[in-house]
């Protein structure tokens with residue numbers, strides 16, 4: 090198993106108290122598996138991605154653990170995580186394309202980055218050029234400034250860079266949302282190719298775009314209010330979802346290519362609970378058409394079928 094996350098709890102410290110952004114998250118990812126992570130805004134997707142590589146200043150690891158290839162990642166210890174970042178676990182963060190330094194040539198920027206990690210640009214350059222060419226970027230882009238590249242080219246550049254050391258796990262956070270449809274497709278296909286070529290062993294693809302991730306992910310996980318509520322093969326999530334929340338999410342997709350984004354889900358009223366003081370029991374129950382008294386207790390994640398799990402008391406309804 091490439092990744093094993095057990096009862097992970099990560100909170101944000103605020104003046105009003107702890108925001109329980111990850112409140113008991115458990116899942117595994119197999120070698121070679123691409124997992125799509127979806128759910129409404131604020132459910133904890135970005136927090137989960139960041140927790141596996143770098144907690145920001147306000148994030149606190151309050152419980153649970155993460156095993157990568159059988160070894161525990163010291164996620165709560167920023168310094169100890171340093172040796173794993175980029176090498177074992179890498180991330181393409183949200184908005185990474187626009188985070189490139191506009192005044193530095195791309196090759197120089199990459200050399201700086203590698204140096205800051207104790208790596209030699211000279212030693213890695215041949216492999217870098219080879220991989221750039223694989224994604225349709227000629228060597229001369231290293232002499233360009235970021236502004237001279239299109240959005241799609243920049244995104245492919247960031248993808249090559251973040252996987253250059255063949256990390257075991259890659260987290261891709263909303264990497265297609267700023268691109269037009271043809272570039273989205275190219276970026277999604279590149280992710281699959283990188284997995285197939287074993288540049289990266291397994292992947293978590295955080296997205297608002299279920300229809301896109303459906304095309305590339307082996308498995309889709311659905312989050313709601315700081316917890317995973319359903320996990321299944323991509324086809325099963327889209328065609329035969331079990332959890333009432335997943336059903337609502339899928340039915341809110343009017344046609345392929347449209348994102349559910351921040352739009353209120355049409356088929357269910359209300360909005361997700363605050364994570365400062367989340368309700369007890371099933372977090373979806375205030376919006377759930379099937380809710381009853383038993384939902385006051387938190388439903389466990391149970392096996393529905395091979396590779397299909399869901400956390401709901403009403404799976405038979």
Ligand SMILES: Nc1ncnc2c1ncn2[C@@H]1O[C@H](COP(=O)(O)OP(=O)(O)OP(=O)(O)O)[C@@H](O)[C@H]1O
Nearest residue numbers: 101103108110129130131132133134135136147364
């Ligand atoms: N710095 C912060 N301080 C306090 N709370 C935060 C902070 N960052 C995120 N949160 C809260 O943590 C929860 C999870 O946020 P997160 O950004 O992980 O969700 P998300 O599913 O990635 O959302 P989106 O799809 O909009 O990116 C939300 O309730 C959010 O308000």
